[in-house]
Amino acid sequence: MRPVLEVLGFLALAQGGLGLLHEWVHWDVGLVQRLGFLDGYEIYASVALVVLGIALFARAGSREEN
Template sequence: MKTLLGILCFILLSQGVGGLLHEWTDGWFDLWSLVARVSFFDGYEVYVCAVLIVAGLAMGAATGASKEGDA
């Protein structure tokens, strides 16, 4: 379970940071951001990326708070 939470944390953080880098550099980090490819988020990419970063940090906190005996 801890491994799954760690993987989800990494995915959420990398998509959030990659999306912000994509927005701030006018598209240089094209492969890192799935948010930029979804037309549903047009105009709200920065907010969605911020939510992804917060969700990734929360997932990381949940990973750290999980029991040590879980494998």
């Protein structure tokens, strides 16, 4: 389960970071700006993805392997 959490954490962190990068320097990267229902809320969604990625990494780090 730990590798799954790490992969999901990486994907969430990467997409959140790319969404913020898109807002700051207007590069055409990331998935957040491509989702139409998030129009006007791209920064909030990107920050939420970064926080989710950090939380997933923290949860993966706290899991004990059997």
